[in-house]
Amino acid sequence: MPNTPEKKETFYISTPIYYPSASLHIGNTYCTVAADVMARYKRQRGYDVFFLTGTDEHGQKIEDIAKKEDVTPLEFVDGIVAGIRDLWSLMNISYDRFIRTTDPAHMRSVQKIFRDLYDNGDLYKGVYKGKYCKPCESFWTETQLADGKCPDCGREVSDAEEEAYFLRLSKYQERLIELYESVPDFLQPESRKNEMLNNFLRPGLEDLCVSRTSFTWGIPVDFDEGHVVYVWIDALSNYITALGYNNNIYDGFEKYWPANVHFVGKEIVRFHAIIWPVMLWSLGLPLPEKIFGHGWLTFEGKKMSKSSGNGADPYALAEKYGVDVLRYVLLRAFPFGNDGDWSEKLLVSVINSDLANKLGNLLSRTVSMTEKYFNSRLLDDFTSDPSLDEPLISAYAETVREFDAAMERFDFQGALEAVIAQLSRANKYIDDTAPWILAKEPSNRPRLSSVLYNLLENLRLAAVLLTPFMPTAAKEIFAQIGADSEESQTSAVFGTLPAKANVRRGENLFPRIQTEE
Numbered sequence: 271m272p273n274t275p276e277k278k279e280t281f282y283i284s285t286p287i288y289y290p291s292a293s294l295h296i297g298n299t300y301c302t303v304a305a306d307v308m309a310r311y312k313r314q315r316g317y318d319v320f321f322l323t324g325t326d327e328h329g330q331k332i333e334d335i336a337k338k339e340d341v342t343p344l345e346f347v348d349g350i351v352a353g354i355r356d357l358w359s360l361m362n363i364s365y366d367r368f369i370r371t372t373d374p375a376h377m378r379s380v381q382k383i384f385r386d387l388y389d390n391g392d393l394y395k396g397v398y399k400g401k402y403c404k405p406c407e408s409f410w411t412e413t414q415l416a417d418g419k420c421p422d423c424g425r426e427v428s429d430a431e432e433e434a435y436f437l438r439l440s441k442y443q444e445r446l447i448e449l450y451e452s453v454p455d456f457l458q459p460e461s462r463k464n465e466m467l468n469n470f471l472r473p474g475l476e477d478l479c480v481s482r483t484s485f486t487w488g489i490p491v492d493f494d495e496g497h498v499v500y501v502w503i504d505a506l507s508n509y510i511t512a513l514g515y516n517n518n519i520y521d522g523f524e525k526y527w528p529a530n531v532h533f534v535g536k537e538i539v540r541f542h543a544i545i546w547p548v549m550l551w552s553l554g555l556p557l558p559e560k561i562f563g564h565g566w567l568t569f570e571g572k573k574m575s576k577s578s579g580n581g582a583d584p585y586a587l588a589e590k591y592g593v594d595v596l597r598y599v600l601l602r603a604f605p606f607g608n609d610g611d612w613s614e615k616l617l618v619s620v621i622n623s624d625l626a627n628k629l630g631n632l633l634s635r636t637v638s639m640t641e642k643y644f645n646s647r648l649l650d651d652f653t654s655d656p657s658l659d660e661p662l663i664s665a666y667a668e669t670v671r672e673f674d675a676a677m678e679r680f681d682f683q684g685a686l687e688a689v690i691a692q693l694s695r696a697n698k699y700i701d702d703t704a705p706w707i708l709a710k711e712p713s714n715r716p717r718l719s720s721v722l723y724n725l726l727e728n729l730r731l732a733a734v735l736l737t738p739f740m741p742t743a744a745k746e747i748f749a750q751i752g753a754d755s756e757e758s759q760t761s762a763v764f765g766t767l768p769a770k771a772n773v774r775r776g777e778n779l780f781p782r783i784q785t786e787e
């Protein structure tokens with residue numbers, strides 16, 4: 271198998287931990303589905319994977335909402351966290367650990383991290399005076415505001431003045447610039463790096479306020495009563511506390527840290543690409559290998575959000591089209607690094623063009639011909655026609671190379687494009703070989719067997735490569751083409767399917783969806 275490590279190597283991937291106030295629309299699932307696909311891909315290729323997700327439960331916003339609803343903050347978040355876990359179970363997310371920042375183990379670890387930052391000379395006490403955006407839990411200076419409002423979400427900011435601890439970001443400005451220059455892959459895609467350099471680093475980094483005294487729903491600073499740790503210091507720490515850093519409830523730090531990649535949405539890149547490296551440097555820990563800042567799913571050009579009534583509902587979409595199809599379309603329709611405008615029309619067009627016309631069509635034609643001409647079992651006597659077979663077989667190996675290269679770049683769209691292109695070649699191969707004509711002549715049976723075998727092998731390969739994207743549908747394809755062994759469900763080498771595999775026609779997996787046009 272290409273891209274398979276010699277010995278069991280580790281692969282640590284994380285999603286952001288979600289605010290329990292976040293509305294659950296299809297945009298929220300985007301990053302987690304992408305990370306799940308990557309985790310499944312690496313597992314399939316023999317890596318020892320650690321896939322982390324969770325919830326970010328502290329902060330003033332949660333305290334305020336809980337007060338309004340007359341419940342404790344913990345009671346409030348418990349209910350929402352259950353909903354988030356339910357959404358991940360619907361979307362078939364195979365995380366290895368789900369961390370909650372209200373976990374006592376995480377909280378104790380963060381207290382120790384905060385103290386270490388202080389002891390290492392990277393925190394100092396001062397007075398914070400400026401603006402605060404509650405929904406984003408972000409501090410802003412007057413000059414950073416856009417028309418007096420939060421530059422990230424456009425909402426009202428409030429005045430904040432309080433005694434606070436500050437993190438010496440300014441001390442690390444040059445080191446950050448050097449990091450971006452010397453490790454070009456650290457922050458991807460390229461455009462995010464330029465954004466960080468031009469908007470934050472080159473204009474000059476200001477020290478960051480990292481404790482609050484005006485509310486209590488947070489992790490208490492254990493050496494200064496009345497202060498709670500700023501939510502972003504609390505939240506970013508999850509990537510190591512979930513591995514047992516500073517606690518013995520969890521484990522895996524030695525094995526998995528540094529992370530291979532943190533997937534994050536574009537608006538939270540700056541926290542991951544500026545604050546997080548500074549924290550890790552101060553703690554004397556290695557940095558994650560990569561941070562990938564993906565784009566947003568928009569709806570009619572605006573960021574999806576339930577509160578503005580434009581959030582597509584993953585439950586309704588999954589019910590109507592199926593979870594696998596939804597996972598596929600999310601990653602196929604848009605380049606992962608860019609924004610993508612979501613619509614049901616787009617979803618239907620991707621289903622029809624890729625899944626119904628290419629994959630579903632190839633599957634149903636191949637399986638029914640195998641059933642009709644061979645009573646579901648091919649001969650093991652093959653006759654090849656190199657001029658028709660070799661181009662398809664050599665494109666097969668090339669498809670695997672392209673697929674792997676795209677996956678390594680987190681180019682999910684490109685990886686799927688490679689699979690679909692191979693399926694198109696296989697569909698064309700049916701037209702070129704015309705099995706229905708071969709079937710008329712008994713002496714052509716070995717040739718016909720060979721043609722159908724090549725088609726079944728292409729379906730098997732597609733199902734292997736699509737397994738991380740559509741785990742359930744891939745299994746159904748394996749069942750229909752008789753790929754029953756583990757090897758035939760994972761190998762990307764041509765010829766793995768046994769010649770006399772037992773092909774079984776099943777339901778049409780990807781029926782075409784009728785549209786008004």
Ligand code: MSP
Nearest residue numbers: 286287288289292297326505506534535566567574
């Ligand atoms: N709690 C912080 C993350 C802390 S990580 C140490 C947070 N939470 S969030 O719930 O607001 O967002 C979680 C993720 O969902 C972010 O990466 C955000 O970009 C992503 N998305 C929310 N809406 C989205 C879209 N419409 N499209 C794509 N991603 C979106 O930020």
